[in-house]
Amino acid sequence: MSEDTDLSTSQSVKCISFDLGEHEFCVDIMAVKEIRGWTKPTPLPHAPPFVCGAINLRGTVLPIIDFAMRMGLPATEPDESYVTIILEVGTQVFGIVVDAVSDIVTLDWGTMQRPPELEMSVDESCLLGIIARDDSMMRVINTNVLFPRQVAAAA
Amino acid sequence: MSSDPLDEIRVVFFQECAELLEELEDGLYAMRDGTETDDTVNAVFRAVHSIKGGAGAFGLDLLVSVSHQFETVLDKVRSDQLDPTPELLDLFMRCADKLQDLVQAAKDERDADPAICDELVAALKQYDQPAGASAPPQPAAAPAADGDVAFTVAPLDLDFGEDDAEPAADADWLVTFTPHVDLYQRGNDCCHLVSILIDMGATNVGVDASQSPVWDDLPAETPFMVWTLTMPSAISEADIREVFEFVDGDCDLKVEQGETPPAADPAADDMGFVPLKLDIEDATDDDVDFVPTKLAIDVDEAPEESTAPEVDPAVKATAEAVAIAPKPESKKKSAPAKQDAKSEASSTIRVDLNRVDRLINLIGELVINQSMLAQGFQSLSTPVSQQLSDGLNDLRQLTRDIQDSVMAIRAQPIKPLFRRMSRIVRETGESTGKNVQLVTEGEATEIDKTIIERLSDPLTHMIRNAVDHGLETPDTRTENGKEELGTVRLTAVHRSGRVVIEVADDGAGINRKKVREIAIEKGLVAADAELTDSEIDNLLFMPGFSTAKEVSNLSGRGVGMDVVKRSIQNLGGRVSLESEPGKRSVFTISLPLTLAVMDGMIVRIDDQLMVVSLSEIIETIRPTSTSIQHLTPSQSVILVRGEYVPIIDVGYELGFRPRVKDTSEAVVLLSETESGDRSALLVDGILDQRQVVIKGLEDNYGDVPGVAAVTILGDGNIALILDVDGLLRLSETSRLSTAA
Numbered sequence: 001m002s003e004d005t006d007l008s009t010s011q012s013v014k015c016i017s018f019d020l021g022e023h024e025f026c027v028d029i030m031a032v033k034e035i036r037g038w039t040k041p042t043p044l045p046h047a048p049p050f051v052c053g054a055i056n057l058r059g060t061v062l063p064i065i066d067f068a069m070r071m072g073l074p075a076t077e078p079d080e081s082y083v084t085i086i087l088e089v090g091t092q093v094f095g096i097v098v099d100a101v102s103d104i105v106t107l108d109w110g111t112m113q114r115p116p117e118l119e120m121s122v123d124e125s126c127l128l129g130i131i132a133r134d135d136s137m138m139r140v141i142n143t144n145v146l147f148p149r150q151v152a153a154a155a
Numbered sequence: 156m157s158s159d160p161l162d163e164i165r166v167v168f169f170q171e172c173a174e175l176l177e178e179l180e181d182g183l184y185a186m187r188d189g190t191e192t193d194d195t196v197n198a199v200f201r202a203v204h205s206i207k208g209g210a211g212a213f214g215l216d217l218l219v220s221v222s223h224q225f226e227t228v229l230d231k232v233r234s235d236q237l238d239p240t241p242e243l244l245d246l247f248m249r250c251a252d253k254l255q256d257l258v259q260a261a262k263d264e265r266d267a268d269p270a271i272c273d274e275l276v277a278a279l280k281q282y283d284q285p286a287g288a289s290a291p292p293q294p295a296a297a298p299a300a301d302g303d304v305a306f307t308v309a310p311l312d313l314d315f316g317e318d319d320a321e322p323a324a325d326a327d328w329l330v331t332f333t334p335h336v337d338l339y340q341r342g343n344d345c346c347h348l349v350s351i352l353i354d355m356g357a358t359n360v361g362v363d364a365s366q367s368p369v370w371d372d373l374p375a376e377t378p379f380m381v382w383t384l385t386m387p388s389a390i391s392e393a394d395i396r397e398v399f400e401f402v403d404g405d406c407d408l409k410v411e412q413g414e415t416p417p418a419a420d421p422a423a424d425d426m427g428f429v430p431l432k433l434d435i436e437d438a439t440d441d442d443v444d445f446v447p448t449k450l451a452i453d454v455d456e457a458p459e460e461s462t463a464p465e466v467d468p469a470v471k472a473t474a475e476a477v478a479i480a481p482k483p484e485s486k487k488k489s490a491p492a493k494q495d496a497k498s499e500a501s502s503t504i505r506v507d508l509n510r511v512d513r514l515i516n517l518i519g520e521l522v523i524n525q526s527m528l529a530q531g532f533q534s535l536s537t538p539v540s541q542q543l544s545d546g547l548n549d550l551r552q553l554t555r556d557i558q559d560s561v562m563a564i565r566a567q568p569i570k571p572l573f574r575r576m577s578r579i580v581r582e583t584g585e586s587t588g589k590n591v592q593l594v595t596e597g598e599a600t601e602i603d604k605t606i607i608e609r610l611s612d613p614l615t616h617m618i619r620n621a622v623d624h625g626l627e628t629p630d631t632r633t634e635n636g637k638e639e640l641g642t643v644r645l646t647a648v649h650r651s652g653r654v655v656i657e658v659a660d661d662g663a664g665i666n667r668k669k670v671r672e673i674a675i676e677k678g679l680v681a682a683d684a685e686l687t688d689s690e691i692d693n694l695l696f697m698p699g700f701s702t703a704k705e706v707s708n709l710s711g712r713g714v715g716m717d718v719v720k721r722s723i724q725n726l727g728g729r730v731s732l733e734s735e736p737g738k739r740s741v742f743t744i745s746l747p748l749t750l751a752v753m754d755g756m757i758v759r760i761d762d763q764l765m766v767v768s769l770s771e772i773i774e775t776i777r778p779t780s781t782s783i784q785h786l787t788p789s790q791s792v793i794l795v796r797g798e799y800v801p802i803i804d805v806g807y808e809l810g811f812r813p814r815v816k817d818t819s820e821a822v823v824l825l826s827e828t829e830s831g832d833r834s835a836l837l838v839d840g841i842l843d844q845r846q847v848v849i850k851g852l853e854d855n856y857g858d859v860p861g862v863a864a865v866t867i868l869g870d871g872n873i874a875l876i877l878d879v880d881g882l883l884r885l886s887e888t889s890r891l892s893t894a895a
Contacts, residue, residue, distance in 0.1 A: 039871075040872075041873075042763065042865075042872060042873040042874065042875070043763065043811065044852075044856070044859055044862075044875075045808075045809035045810050045811065045859055045860070045861055045862060045875070046809070046810050046859060046860055046861075047859075053873075054852070054856065054865065054873050055873065056523075056867045056871055056872065056873050058520055059516060059517075059519060059520035059523065059850070059867065060855070061850050061851070061852055061854075061855065061856075061865050061867075061873060062855050063855055063856045091854070092854075092855050093854075093855050094855055094856075
């Protein structure tokens with residue numbers, strides 16, 4: 001078990017939350033480099049289906065992931081109204097396409113629960129856990145496994 | 156890691172070593188070619204000396220012992236006791252090579268082989284002996300052989316003193332030495348300097364303490380005393396000054412020939428000199444153990460001092476004092492030399508390569524951004540004002556200038572690479588028993604640092620080939636009426652935005668008949684193939700081709716010319732071969748100036764723009780309806796001048812679309828792959844040909860088969876740069892899987 005999945009520590013973490021269909025997700029704000037409008041990526045050959053392609057972010061070439069597809073949901077058909085969240089994980093920088101960014105929320109990591117196994121529609125491996133918030137459920141993304149470096153080689 | 160201060164010093168030491176070794180080689184070459192100046196020998200000596208000093212600090216005993224012996228012999232050349240004969244220079248070159256090996260070994264933290272060192276040291280000692288034998292035995296000279304830096308330094312100065320005895324002067328030397336505050340601050344000590352002079356035979360030591368404040372007010376860090384020493388006339392002025400070499404600029408030093416010993420000098424009495432009688436024997440016994448140790452520390456500091464940025468007035472003062480001195484020759488040589496070294500040091504700075512690369516990346520962005528801006532204005536519906544369009548033009552010009560200047564930072568002269576090759580020629584010549592000289596031209600030609608680094612291996616191989624296979628044996632050369640001395644010519648020149656490097660030998664040329672036979676025998680060409688001379692020559696680049704009957708351990712290290720060709724292609728370069736039987740063979744390498752940009756052809760595949768490196772395209776063909784033949788559903792070929800070339804459908808191989816059925820609108824790019832086979836890339840159209848900035852995909856994504864890198868187009872979008880060899884591999888795999 002890595003540190004990221006250690007649920008016992010109680011700490012407040014600022015997260016950026018976003019919607020995807022009727023689901024609500026969030027990602028640790030420390031991993032977010034910037035949020036920008038959607039631009040059409042250049043398709044990469046032989047990429048996994050959830051990789052939309054690559055974009056140019058001020059000279060850095062970044063792969064873009066269709067977040068919905070990565071989560072096992074139907075693929076998005078993004079247009080200009082969509083948003084790309086640029087994440088920096090370790091030395092790797094990549095973007096995820098989401099419907100819209102909704103809020104910055106402070107979550108208590110300590111109340112995180114393991115995702116229930118019954119929620120079949122979402123690929124659980126990409127979630128750190130879920131946190132109950134008011135009457136909704138916040139899914140916390142595990143950025144480390146979202147886009148493994150070997151993904152291109154494995155494809 | 157970098158937290159260890161010693162590691163940082165190590166890094167600096169190796170950087171300096173690299174520079175010093177280069178300086179050393181430069182000097183030796185100048186001496187060989189007869190283009191040396193007065194300062195050349197001094198520069199060579201200083202280089203070896205500084206390497207020794209640094210090596211001692213790191214306990215690199217082998218390096219110290221070789222450089223010490225090297226230095227001792229150099230010193231004799233410097234003081235005109237030895238003539239730099241070709242044999243001696245040859246030995247020097249080998250020593251320089253060995254020093255380089257030892258430094259490299261130390262850098263890699265490997266153990267070096269002491270055998271060759273011993274051999275060299277022994278060879279050097281032979282030159283050392285005649286003069287050394289005449290010198291009286293020195294107390295500190297005996298332990299020199301054990302390689303301990305503390306002791307190896309000592310005989311240098313002491314030997315020097317005795318060997319150099321110049322009989323001309325009759326009057327004794329009067330040495331007046333006034334230390335400055337800096338002298339103490341740099342960790343030097345008057346006591347030791349005086350002790351050395353006493354060891355050298357000072358007959359009288361005086362000290363003027365009249366400037367000293369009373370004891371209570373005496374600041375311990377400030378020297379107040381002025382020393383006066385009388386030295387026998389048998390010792391040369393240069394030797395006396397040498398003692399003070401490491402405190403140069405930190406003291407006032409006067410070396411004069413007095414008519415009378417200072418004790419009887421009325422002026423000295425007036426100045427309040429207190430004659431100090433020291434027992435010389437005692438001083439020697441007491442001090443000999445630690446004096447050399449102190450000296451070793453001085454030696455370590457020497458390089459730093461000599462590169463101090465400001466030209467100290469004391470240097471000038473020394474030079475002036477020398478002008479009136481009776482034996483000025485040797486000092487005159489080294490005084491301007493020091494000033495040269497100082498001005499050189501201030502004209503360059505050492506910068507971390509990462510910083511430069513970051514700057515280059517940023518400029519790359521600026522270029523892309525500028526072209527996006529320009530494109531944006533072009534697409535504006537309203538007309539742009541004159542002022543704005545002028546501004547945009549200026550911006551474009553400035554951006555281009557900045558880009559050129561920044562690229563120039565990464566550009567380095569090719570000289571170090573060429574110098575390394577001269578060593579290869581020397582070694583290969585020795586082991587093949589051939590008499591070879593390397594002639595280089597265009598050493599100042601500048602090319603990207605990375606290219607220089609990555610060119611080293613292929614060029615080494617080509618040079619070895621030229622000596623091993625290209626040149627004939629001396630006997631054969633004489634028989635054929637040629638000079639026994641073979642020549643390998645290495646030239647670099649800028650030609651239309653590229654660097655062209657030629658490796659030419661005046662050997663037997665390519666035996667085309669034999670090459671052809673071997674190629675047929677190895678099944679590389681059909682027995683009845685009609686080949687032009689140049690086609691036969693270029694068979695040498697085919698994989699699995701080697702003309703040497705036995706694989707010699709020199710050029711045939713399991714790699715052939717095909718590897719050379721591939722590594723040059725990987726650098727975006729091309730290599731070709733020309734030969735004139737019986738006269739010469741010339742390999743020509745053409746390289747881009749930088750790896751950051753390349754000339755590319757922008758092609759369209761489906762709705763995507765992609766880039767193919769121009770260096771990989773031989774020609775472009777618009778196929779006619781009959782020239783493309785479908786052999787199987789997964790294999791088509793195109794007929795190019797009687798030869799069937801397999802077609803690679805780029806769009807299909809990259810997985811963007813099914814195979815193209817209708818090829819009437821398509822364009823074919825004919826390309827040669829690393830195996831020497833030709834293949835034809837099928838694309839939908841050619842749009843443009845332009846310079847593109849190369850961007851890696853590996854950092855954030857990973858390798859993509861068939862894609863070498865990406866670039867950013869003027870509209871800010873990304874275009875893939877195709878990897879032709881990768882595409883070929885892809886097409887082979889997909890064909891096999893279809894067949895299965």
